[in-house]
Amino acid sequence: MASQTPALPQSYSPGTDSVFSDQSGFYSLDSNVPGLSKVILNQLSMKDYGEYRAAVEGKTKGVLFRNYKEMFQKMEETFKFCAGCNKLSKHLAKGQTLKRCVKCLNVYYCTKDCQKTDWPHHKKVCEVLRLVAIDRLVEWLMFTGDLPFSTEKWSKTPADVKGWDDWLSMQEGLTQSLDKIISGGNMATLWKNVNRTRPDDDDLRQSLWRIQSEFLSRVLTVGMAVQHFGLDPYIKPLTVHLVGVSHNETMGARLTDFDELSHMFAEHQGIEIVMVGPEVVDGPIVRPPLRAFGPKHKVYISAYKGLYHQFWEDVVEKGDAAKPDVVVGFHPGFHANQGLVEGWLPTLLLLRDYNIPSFFTMYSEMELKYSYQILLELEIRIRDSGPSPFTSQKPEQVQACPNKPPVYCNSHYVCFQGLLPQEG
Structure with a gap:
């Protein structure tokens, strides 16, 4: 059969001082593959995802976080590198620190020059990355048992449920389920221990639904x-x-x-x-x-x-x-x-x-x-x-x-x- 396959994305050759220098780190860099990278496990000193699961569920099994604040801080540190030049914190000059974009609270920069150079690219996605930053924290509720929440029986046949709008029309108690989680103790613990202001309830309600939708x-x-x-x-x-x-x-x-x-x-x-x-x-x-x-x-x-x-x-x-x-x-x-x-x-x-x-x-x-x-x-x-x-x-x-x-x-x-x- 004659080949008609388009050229596949080429491998990326990382620099020695960038986040990409870890061979088991960020995966399929140029191929739009998201997800939790093994570089995160390395920075948390965990050997596998079983340990990660145990830690976020509070079953440390030798993985010691002294408190929730330290756990969330370490988890956030695994996402920190300069979006302009890809440098990690440990490769910055003495006295330099990575600072977050104040609008999305998601990406980091080592200098104002890096942020200024990167802004034409970042401004296109800044607002949606603000949602990503909220979801990344709220997703912790998957390990507390708050998410996913129970759904209701279907009042329509599978053939009549052609998309989310049809599914949502059968979930009369959805708002109550979301509000119960928003007012719950685990949500309060989350925002008490992370280094950012708690979003308003509407933002949290939408975040909970987005995470539930991924599961469903x-x-x-x-x-x-x-x-x-x-x-x-x-x-x-x-x-x-x-x-x-x-x-x-x-x-x-x-x-x-x-x-x-x-x-x-x-x-x-x-x-x-x-x-x-x-x-x-x-x-x-x-x-x-x-x-x-x-x-x-x-x-x-x-x-x-x-x-x-x-x-x-x-x-x-x-x-x-x-x-x-x-x-x-x-x-x-x-x-x-x-x-x-x-x-x-x-x-x-x-x-x-x-x-x-x-x-x-x-x-x-x-x-x-x-x-x-x-x-x-x-x-x-x-x-x-x-x-x-x-x-x-x-x-x-x-x-x-x-x-x-x-x-x-x-x-x-x-x-x-x-x-x-x-x-x-």
Whole structure:
């Protein structure tokens, strides 16, 4: 098949005094891939995301924060580098400090000259980065149990819920749920211990909804995948494999995380979610998948730490887990560089050769474009692609390049299955 793949983003060669000099640091720098970097773990002296989760939940396990104020301060320090020249605090001249933009309270500069030079770029995103800065703190409530909050049963059929507006119309108690968290003790603790003024209640209400929407976006994406492939959870139980999951999906995971599917498909015959990925964080969901199906009308979550093709060989082929009715992947990122393409190759070929219905999401139209071409190069049959009606409402800062336009989780999707039809 003739190559039609656009040139992929090239690797970035970091300077020795910049935030990018850590080889395990900010990931896929020029590819609009946001997220918590391993450089953050390094600066917090943590070996993995399990320790990070334990710390923010207050279960220190040897990771000592003397108080909440110190914890929030150290977490904020991991985001501090000059947006103009990329220098870290430790590489500044004696007496120099990084100072925040007073408008967004998100990006930092080592000198007024750096800030002045960077302003033409920063002013385009300053307001939305103000929201990112609020969300970054409010997201702590995911670890206190305040988020995600309970949702209401659906009064519409899945086919009639075509986007967020339709979903929100069924949530009559949404405002009360948000206000309860705003007036709660954990919200008070948060703003008592961070180095900034508490935003007004309307800002906090919107932040809570944005974070809730990111959580729900993953669940509703699974529901979209079920519908796209015409699967009927009312006739038989369904098994969904989530492939390539990481700390983003599993760091605060709970056994109830996908219960929204029971609202979406009321009285279903049972749905199993198996989360598979090399960065799965230990927690209650890390338990064996089901061999035979459990009780009706329930969602069962399990997880496996490892690559998907390894999980297939070691567990599925031995009959220790059910084969999937559909496979879902959130932001695989294989567009970012050749190494990631190669890492995903065994999984993509497995999905193709076993003719498994697959549904992947992307952060942006650019990522969709590159991913689409890679799938075509592998002669995979693409059934559909486009913007998602359930994109997260929370802007995601590309942490290594803060003045790039923020992206949004699950903003685009591509669904594919099997081989391209052969000509002739």
